Amino acid sequence: MDYHVDQIDRVIQNAISVMEDSQVQVFEICEVARRELQTLTNEMETVLQETTDTIDRVDRLERDYRLARIRLTEVSRDFVRYSEHDIKSAYEKATQMQLDLMVYREKEGYLKTRRDDLQKRVKNVEVSIERADTISLQMSVVLDYLSGDLTQVTRILESAKNRQLIGLKIILAQEDERKRIAREIHDGPAQSLANLVLRTEIAERLLGTHDLEVVRNELIDLKSQIRLGLEDIRKIIFNLRPMALDDLGLVPTLRKFVQDFEEKTRIRAVFDTSGKEKRLPSAMEAAMFRLAQEGFNNALKHAQSTFVSLEMTFQDETVQMLIEDNGVGFHLDVLGSRAKHSHFGLIGMQERVELLQGEINIESVIGHGTKIKIKVPIKAESEKELVAHGE
Secondary structure, eight states: OHHHHHHHHHHHHHHHHHHHHHHHHHHHHHHHHHHHHHHHHHHHHHHHHHHHHHHHHHHHHHHHHHHHHHHHHHHHHOTTTSOHHHHHHHHHHHHHHHHHHHHHHHHHHHHHHHHHHHHHHHHHHHHHHHHHHHHHHHHHHHHHHHTSOHHHHHHHHHOTTOHHHHHHHHHHHHHHHHHHHHHHHIIIIIHHHHHHHHHHHHHHHHHTTTOHHHHHHHHHHHHHHHHHHHHHHHHHHHHHOOHHHHHTOHHHHHHHHHHHHHHHHOOEEEEEEESOOOOOOHHHHHHHHHHHHHHHHHIIIIIOOSEEEEEEEEOSSEEEEEEEEOSOOOOTHHHHHTOOGGGHHHHHHHHHHHHTTOEEEEEEOTTSOEEEEEEEEOOHHHHHHHHHTTO
């Protein structure tokens, strides 16, 4: 036994060394990305300020150009009061104003395009930093486990169902969920609020021009942006915990989810039930909803499907769920190896079903889609275990 422990220890020390080196490289990559993000952020702030100044300049030029045209019309009509020199001067001034206005309008368009491009680049760099942080976090957690007492590690290796492994997975899942929520808030409501501030400033400046029609159009657009921001916030709240799940139960919530999925993705989605519908334990309903959600998300992200269906079957002692799509399918051996990042969602579903003490069967054929069959017993023990693990 000691001989095997020594072998395991050498393997673990080598793994720790490799992971520590990799962690340093990930950290360096992350630092480079952060510096690039800071540079892009500074440039974007400069462009935003220049855009604001250019918009102000365009507003002034439009006002001056209108006055110049009025002046030109006035001197052109009265040859008695105004000389040929006055007419020529008024014409040249109006022409110059028109040219300046065209130049600054073109500059305004360029700056807006540049601003949008910088915002996209900033978002891409932020995603890269987030991924690097996630990898670094996962490495740190694994290193903590590998660097612990060898006897403890040996016990973990001897028992693949050890609860500490489940705890590790739950911690990582919670961190991923927190980052997903932060990303949704940053990309949705935070961006909308920043845009609303800018649009409000523009509307405020337009009030000084007394062009009420332009102000009215700007406020209408502003109201539309607020509605979109409110819709984003509601979606985030729904993803955290659908209120309908507690009020109406699993079936109505899933029916609404499938409808929203079809409207949002333009993928044909169908929901059906059989058997006598009934309320399940609260934690179990939440878990079943997350299983359906993950199944549909996998079909959206990886299956390239045009049709997804969900069928719930209620029996006396079990509830069954069948998720089926007509996508590209995949080889089932990748689930066993867990080597494909694109199938982490399905692996997470398997682990969640294990917590429910249920069974999951995944069938997939290349070019013929995927079927996910889930069967879960309805009993209080499932709810207790889910609560104990923070479901």
